[in-house]
Amino acid sequence: MGRVALVTGGTRGIGAAIAVALKAAGYTVAVNYAGNEEAAAAFTREHGIPAYKWDVSSYEACEAGTAKVVADLGPIEILVNNAGITRDGMFHKMTPADWNAVINTNLTGLFNMTHPVWGGMRDRSFGRIISISSINGQKGQMGQVNYSAAKAGDLGFTKALAQEGAAKGITVNAICPGYIATDMVKKVPEKVINERIIPHIPVGRLGEPEEIARCVVFLASDEAGFITGSTLTANGGQYMI
Template structure:
C-alpha cells in the first residue's frame, strides 16, 4: 500500500464492524467509523479503543439519511483525508412474517440496509475515480442469497446489495476502483451468541457443514484482503463466507 490510506466503516462500533475496524488499523489504514447519532457511548468506545492501541476517528451518521451521510463524510475527510476504502457494513433487522410486517418495518430495513449504499457511496465514489484508486466493500448476508423465513425485508435489502455491487463495479472498473460484496453466514457476534443455546444447537449449527459459527476475524480478514492491492483483479464478486451453509 503506497502511503497510509483511509478506510471508512459504517456501523463500525458494533459486532462485526468493530472487528473490521481494528483489523483495518492493524493493516495500516487510518480508520473512521460511523455511529448512530443517538449513541451516547461513542466517546467511551473511542477512548477504549485508544487504550487498546487503536486510534480510530468516529463521526455521527444516520446512514439512512442522505444529508446526514453528506455531513458525516465531509467531517471524516476534513479530519483524516479522502476516503480510499468504504466498507458499507451498517445494518438492522426487523424480523417478522410478511403477513405481520408493516410498512414502517419494511421501510426501516430497506433504508438502513440498502438506501445507505447509495447515501454513503455517492459521497466517495467520484473521488476514488478521480484518484484512480478505490475499494468499495458491501456487507450483505447469506440470507440475501437463499432467503430466510420472517425476513422478506432483510433478504430483499441484502439481495439488492449485490445488484448494486455488480452494476457499480462495471462503471468504475477501468479507474482501478473495485466494488465487491461479502455475504457472511452466522458469525459469532454478540447478537448471534445471544441466541438461546438450544436454538443454536438444534436449528442453526446442524445446517452449517463446518459445524461452528464463523469468527468476526475471518470476515474482517476478507475485508482487509479485498481492500488490498493484491485484490485489484476482483470486482463485482459476491464472496460467501458461511461455512458451507449455502453454496452458490
C-alpha cells in the first residue's frame, strides 16, 4: 500500500478529482466530508475510497477524525486541505455569522486539520501539506470579503508553516485555482459564464477539476521535495503574479 493521503471536502468537485488522482498514483486515500451522506456513499461505491464525516471547523472533530483514519489506514503522510464553503454577499449586508462560518471552515480549518497530523510528520521526517486556496485569495473579489480574506490567510499559513517544516522533510504548499468547471460554477447562468467570466480567462475556457488534481499529485510526490512555501496558480492566465 502507498503512503496515506487524506483529502478534506473530498467527495465532490475538485476534492473528488484530487482523491481519485491520488489513488491512481498509488496512494492509499481517504476523504472527509461535512454533510452530504448520499454523495459520500456514492463516491465510495464508485471509487472504493473510504469517506469519513466530520466538520473541519471543529478542532475536536478533526482530532477524532484524523485518529480514526490513522487507526484504519495508517499514519497520514499527505494532507490536502480542500474543504471550503461560501457565504457570499456585499460587505454592508454581511452578517457576523456569514463571516465566522467562512473563516472557521476555510482558514481555521487548515489549523484544525494540520495540527493533529503535524507531530507525526515531524517524527517520521516526511510530510506533504497541500492547501487549496483560490484566485480570489490573491486578487480579492467583490461580494466575497469573507472568502477572499480566508483564502489569502491560507497563503500566509502556507508560507509560515513551510519554514517550520522544511528541516523536518515536510513541504507545505498551496494551489490557487481559477474558475473550474465544478457543479457550483456550472450553476452560474451560462450567459454570465460566457460573457463575464470566460472573456477574462486568456486560455478561453473554464478549468477542469482534474487539472487541479494533477497539481496536487505533483506536489505530493517525492520529486517535489525542493518545493515548499510556494503558491501554484492554475487559472488559465486570468491573474498573474
